[in-house]
Amino acid sequence: MEKFYxxxxxxxxxxxxxxxxxxEKILTDIIARHYTQRCDDVYFxxxxxxxxxxxxxTAAAKGTTPKxxxxxxxxxxxxxxxxxxxxxxxxxxxxxxxxxxxxQHIFDKLLKQGDIYKHSYEGLYCQGCECFLxxxxxxxxxxxxxxxxxxxxxxxxxxxFKLTKYKDAIIKHIKDHPDFIVPEFRANEVLNQLEDIQDIxxxxxxxxxxxxxxxxGDDEQSIYVWIDALSNYITALGYDNExxxxxxxxxxxxxxxxxxxxxxxxxxxxxxxxxxxxxLPLPKHIFAHGWITIDESKMSKSLGNVISPTSVLESFNLExxxxxxxxxxxxxxxxxDGNYSDDDFKEKVNAHLANSMxxxxxxxxxxxVKYFDGEVKAEFKGxxxxxxxxxxxxxxxxxxxxxxxxxxxxxxxxxxxDATNKFVQDTAPWTLAKEEKxxxxxxxLVNVLDIMCIIASLIYPYCPNIAADMAKQLSFDLKTKLxxxxxxxxxxxxxxxxxxxxxxxLRLDSELADKSAKKQ
Ligand code: ME8
Numbered sequence: 001m002e003k004f005y006x007x008x009x010x011x012x013x014x015x016x017x018x019x020x021x022x023x024e025k026i027l028t029d030i031i032a033r034h035y036t037q038r039c040d041d042v043y044f045x046x047x048x049x050x051x052x053x054x055x056x057x058t059a060a061a062k063g064t065t066p067k068x069x070x071x072x073x074x075x076x077x078x079x080x081x082x083x084x085x086x087x088x089x090x091x092x093x094x095x096x097x098x099x100x101x102x103x104q105h106i107f108d109k110l111l112k113q114g115d116i117y118k119h120s121y122e123g124l125y126c127q128g129c130e131c132f133l134x135x136x137x138x139x140x141x142x143x144x145x146x147x148x149x150x151x152x153x154x155x156x157x158x159x160x161f162k163l164t165k166y167k168d169a170i171i172k173h174i175k176d177h178p179d180f181i182v183p184e185f186r187a188n189e190v191l192n193q194l195e196d197i198q199d200i201x202x203x204x205x206x207x208x209x210x211x212x213x214x215x216x217g218d219d220e221q222s223i224y225v226w227i228d229a230l231s232n233y234i235t236a237l238g239y240d241n242e243x244x245x246x247x248x249x250x251x252x253x254x255x256x257x258x259x260x261x262x263x264x265x266x267x268x269x270x271x272x273x274x275x276x277x278x279x280l281p282l283p284k285h286i287f288a289h290g291w292i293t294i295d296e297s298k299m300s301k302s303l304g305n306v307i308s309p310t311s312v313l314e315s316f317n318l319e320x321x322x323x324x325x326x327x328x329x330x331x332x333x334x335x336x337d338g339n340y341s342d343d344d345f346k347e348k349v350n351a352h353l354a355n356s357m358x359x360x361x362x363x364x365x366x367x368x369v370k371y372f373d374g375e376v377k378a379e380f381k382g383x384x385x386x387x388x389x390x391x392x393x394x395x396x397x398x399x400x401x402x403x404x405x406x407x408x409x410x411x412x413x414x415x416x417x418d419a420t421n422k423f424v425q426d427t428a429p430w431t432l433a434k435e436e437k438x439x440x441x442x443x444x445l446v447n448v449l450d451i452m453c454i455i456a457s458l459i460y461p462y463c464p465n466i467a468a469d470m471a472k473q474l475s476f477d478l479k480t481k482l483x484x485x486x487x488x489x490x491x492x493x494x495x496x497x498x499x500x501x502x503x504x505x506l507r508l509d510s511e512l513a514d515k516s517a518k519k520q
Contacts, residue, residue, distance in 0.1 A: 001035070001038055001039040002039065002041065003039065003041040003042070003043065003250060003251055003255075004032075004035040004038075004039055004041070004042045004043070004255050005042075005043045005045075005237075005251040005252070005253075005254045005255050006028060006031055006032055006035075006042070006043070006044055006045070006254065006255055006256045006257075006258060007028075007044075007045040007046070007232075007233050007236075007254055007256075007257050007258065008024050008025055008028045008045070008046040008047075008258050008259070009024060009049075009257075009258070009259045009260060009263060010046070010047040010048050010049040010092065010094065010229060010232055011047075011048050011049060011077055012048075012049050012050075012052075012054060012055065013048045013049070013050050013055060013069065013070050013073035013074050013077070014054050014055050014058040014069070014073070015058075015073065015301075016073060016076045016077075016080075016308060017076060017077050017080045017308065017309060018299060018306045018307060018308055018309070019292055019294075019299075019307045019308070019309050019312065019328070019340055020260070020291065020292045020299060021077070021080075021309075022080065022084060022309035022328065023289065023292045023328050023331070023338070024258060024259070024260060024289060025046060025081055025084065025086045026084060026086070026324075026325050026328045026329055027258055027289055027328075027329060027406055028044065028046070028086075028258040029044070029084075029085070029086045029087060029088070029325075029461075030325070030329050030406055030461040030462055031256070031258065031401065031404065031406065031461075032044040032087065032088075032461075033087070033460060033461035033464065034401045034409075034461040035401075037457065037460070037461070037481055037482045038398070038481065038482055038483070041250075042089075043089045043090075043237075043247075043251050044087070044088045044089045044090075045088065045089060045090050045092060045232075045233065045236050046081065046086070046088045046090075046091055046092075047090075047091050047092035047093055047094070047232060047236070048070070048073070048074045048077055048091075048092075048093050048094070049094050049225070049228075049229045049232075050066075050070040050074065050093055050094045050095045051094055051095070051211055051212045051213065051222075051223075051225055051228055051229075052130050052209070052211065052212065052224075052225040053127055053130070053204070053208070053209050053211070054127050054128070054130060055069060055070065055211055056209065056210060056211035057127070059211075066211040067095065070093070070095055074093055078091060079310075080308070080309050080310055083309070083310050083313060083321060084309055084313075084321045084324070084325065085320070085321050085322075085325070085464055085465070090236055092232050092235070092236040094228055094229060094232060098235065098238075099231070099232060099235040099236070100213045102231065102234075102235040102239060102240065103213050103223060103227065103228050103231050103235065104213060104214070104215070104216045104223070105216075105240070105241055106227070106231055106239075106241070106274075106278065107159075107202070107215060107216070107223055107227060108216045108217075109241050109278070110161065110274075110277055110278070111159070113277070114162075115161060115162050115165070115277045116159050116160065116161050116162070116202060117159070117160055117162070118157060118158070118159055118160070119157070119158060119159075119160045119199075120155075120156075120157045121154075121155070121156060121157070121158050121160070121201060122153065122154070122155040123153075123154055123201070124138070124151035124152070124153060124154075125151050125152050125153075125154040126144040126146075126147060126149065126151040127147075127149075127152075128144060128146060128147030128149060129144060129146060129147065130224075130225045130226070131200075131225075131226065131266075132154070132200070132201055133151050134196075134198075138151070146262055154208070156201075156204065156205045156208065157205065158201040158202070158203050158204065158205070158221070158224075159201070159202050159203040159215065159221060160199045160200065160201055160202065161199060161200050161201075161202045161227070161273070161274070161277075162199055162277075163197055163198065163199050163200050163269070163270065163273050164197060164198065164199055165273075166272070166273035166276050166277065167194055167197055169272075169276055170194060170268075170269060170272050170273060170276075171191060171194055173272060173282060174187055174190060174191060174194075174268070175191075179285060179403075180268070180282075180284075180285060180286065181264070181268055181285075181286050181288070182256075182285050182286065182287040182288065182334070182335065182403065182404050183288070183334050183335035183404075185335070186261065186264060186288055186335065189264070190264060190265065190268045190269065193265055193269065194269060197269065200226075200270065201224060202223065202224055202226070202227045203215055203221040203222060203223055203224050204221070204222055204224045205220060205221060206219070206220050206221060206222050207220070209222055209224070210222065212224060212225070212228070213228055226266055226270055227274065230266065230267070230270060230271045230274060231274070233254055233257065233271075233283075234248065234252060234280070237251050237252060239252070241278075252280065252281065253280070253281040253282060253283050253284060254283040254284065255283070255284050255285065256283065256284065256285040256286070256287050256404065257271075257283050257285070257286050257287070258287050258289065258404075259286065259287070259288055259289070260288065260289055260290075260291065261288040261289065261290055261291065261335070262291070264286065264288040267286045267288075268286050271283075285404070287335075287404040288335060289332075289334075289335060290332050290335055290336045290337035290338060291337045291338075292328075292331065292332075292337070292338050292339065292340060293337060293338075293339045293340070294306075294307055294339070294340050294341070295339070295340075295341050296339055296341075307340065309321075309324065312324050312340075312345070315342075316345075316346070316508055319465075320465040320466075321465075322353070322462070322463035322464065322465050322466045322505070323345075323349040323353055323463075323505065323508070324345075325462055325463060326349060326352070326353060326410070326462045326463050327340075327345050327348055327349055328340070329406050329407060329410060329462055330348075330406075330407040330410040330411065330462075331407065332407060333405070333407050333408060334403065334404055334405040334406070334407065334408065346508045346509065349505075349508060350507045350508055350509070352414055352417075353463070353466065353504075353505040354503075354505045354506060354507040354508075355507070356414065356417045356418065356421060357414075357417045357455065357459070357466075357504075357505070358466075358503055358504045358505040358506075359503075360417060360420060360421050360424065360448070360452070361452050361470055361473065361474075361504060362501065362503050362504070363424075364424070364445055364448045364449055364452065365449070365473060365495075365496055365501045366498075366501060367429055367430065367433070367441075367445055368442075368445050368449070368495060368496065369496065369497065369498045369501065370433075371429075371433050371438065371441060371442070371445075372438075372442060372445075373494075374494055374495050374496045374497050374498070375493065375494050375495070376442075376446055376449075376490055376491065376492050376493060376494075376495050377439075377442060377492065378492050379439045379442065379443075380439070380442035380443050380445070380446040380492075381443075381446060381488070381490075381492065382443055384447045384450055384451070384487045385423065385447065386419065386420060386423055386447060386448075386451045386487070387487040389416060389419050390416060390451050390454045390487055391485075391487065393412055393413065393415070393416040393454070393458065394454065394458065394482055394485055396409075396412050397409045397412050397413065397458055397482075398482060400412065410462060413455065413458045413459055413462075416451070416454070416455060416458070417455060420448055420451050420452070420455070423444075423447070423448065424444070424448060427444045429441045429444040429445055432444065446490055449474060449489075449490045449495075450487050450488060450489050450490050451487065452470065452474055453471070453474050453476040453485075453489035453490065454485055454487070454489070455470070456470035456471045456474065456476060456478065457471075457476075457478060457480060457482065457485055458482075460478055463505075466504045466505055469502065469504040470504050473496055473500065473501065473502070473504075474489070474490065474495070475490075475491060475495060475496075476489055476490075
């Protein structure tokens with residue numbers, strides 16, 4: 001694998017980030033970090049979607065300008081991603097001058113080649129979706145099914161994109177590439193939507209929407225959000241109609257666009273059509289994740305249950321975001337909805353990260369210090385009864401990542417931790433020490449520590465800080481590529497002293513955790 005280019009959806013900036021946005025960025029960051037363990041060149045793009053009527057209206061209601069609102073809120077997204085250790089390569093804003101310029105050229109090219117035409121239109125516009133809806137898709141009460149709001153009747157002369165021209169090619173692509181839409185069960189929904197697809201409006205009258213990119217040579221129209229927003233995936237790489245940049249040549253097509261299920265239609269129908277019209281290759285995968293609910297209810301401003309990701313870190317006094325990252329990433333199987341609850345969060349991370357994984361490392365290292373003064377002797381190295389399970393787990397985890405099954409991969413890692421814990425229980429190194437079977441005792445401890453290196457490596461994408469703490473205590477190089485991992489990781493000689501053994505994750509309700517949080 002030479003390169004891996006992955007992107008998130010770009011978030012609307014009419015509010016601050018919530019944990020639904022965070023869920024997607026965490027999943028993508030985990031995928032990115034996993035692939036850095038398999039290839040040298042990973043490009044991870046995220047950003048913000050800043051034009052459109054929603055932002056224009058929110059700014060007006062706040063008595064500020066759209067640009068000021070965008071600047072203020074884009075910063076909140078950047079701050080949140082920093083707090084969550086989202087290690088992106090580039091953060092694009094659709095108000096970036098470079099992006100705006102390329103979008104204008106894309107639009108112009110499509111207009112000149114006849115894929116975009118002008119048309120007078122009356123339709124039902126949902127501001128929440130930032131798109132026109134078909135009457136048949138509304139609820140019985142005439143509301144948008146996603147936003148439960150009545151769409152407004154809009155009569156305008158707009159530019160339209162000939163989506164219908166590309167319908168057959170897209171249907172063929174989806175059918176020929178069963179892994180184009182992930183999870184596969186969503187492909188049928190898309191194929192159904194394609195059945196009655198219409199040409200789509202790609203501009204709005206400036207009299208109604210001023211906050212948008214101008215159509216070149218037309219003072220009365222601004223480019224409407226989706227052609228602007230979706231193009232970010234190529235403008236970020238410096239796409240140019242005539243003269244594609246080195247980055248574009250190197251990274252396009254994207255290996256995966258990570259998005260929520262609500263915007264799958266735009267990514268698996270509109271985006272491929274725009275790309276086909278531009279004569280560009282299609283992305284390899286569109287991974288549509290599920291929805292995050294709070295205590296099993298939909299997150300909404302009106303219910304007052306919107307949770308910001310940083311508030312979770314603060315309320316649990318978390319030193320780093322690993323526990324939250326782990327919890328969110330494992331909250332739902334691939335493509336299914338997940339849920340956040342404070343109690344469940346505490347219970348799960350205490351069980352998995354503190355009791356199972358952290359404790360296993362801590363007590364194994366403590367025994368090595370107690371019985372051998374932290375020294376690994378040559379006699380302790382040898383066959384590892386856990387080798388088959390551990391090496392098998394690496395393979396299974398890789399396969400899960402290839403299918404974007406992030407929670408499923410997490411469970412496999414937990415299962416390796418459980419098997420290692422069981423091995424310690426079964427072999428009882430403390431009894432071996434009592435019986436003075438010291439070589440056997442040392443072998444068990446080193447068997448476990450060798451596997452802990454693999455666990456540190458596998459857990460790294462989810463919990464980079466915990467993994468770094470584990471690796472430090474194991475003198476293990478976390479940069480080791482997954483394919484180079486073996487079960488012979490611990491070097492002979494002094495591994496650790498008593499004062500260097502530190503719990504890698506403290507239970508959230510423990511006194512120690514409270515004390516260490518207060519110290520900061
Ligand atoms: O749709 N659970 O922006 P957005 C999980 N700008 N994911 C959620 C979620 C939740 N509760 N709420 C939102 C847009 N998301 C467009 C995208 S891409 C070229 C343009 C996800 O701010 C949502 O599914 O409404 C989407 O993938 C992302 O957050 C941004 O949503």
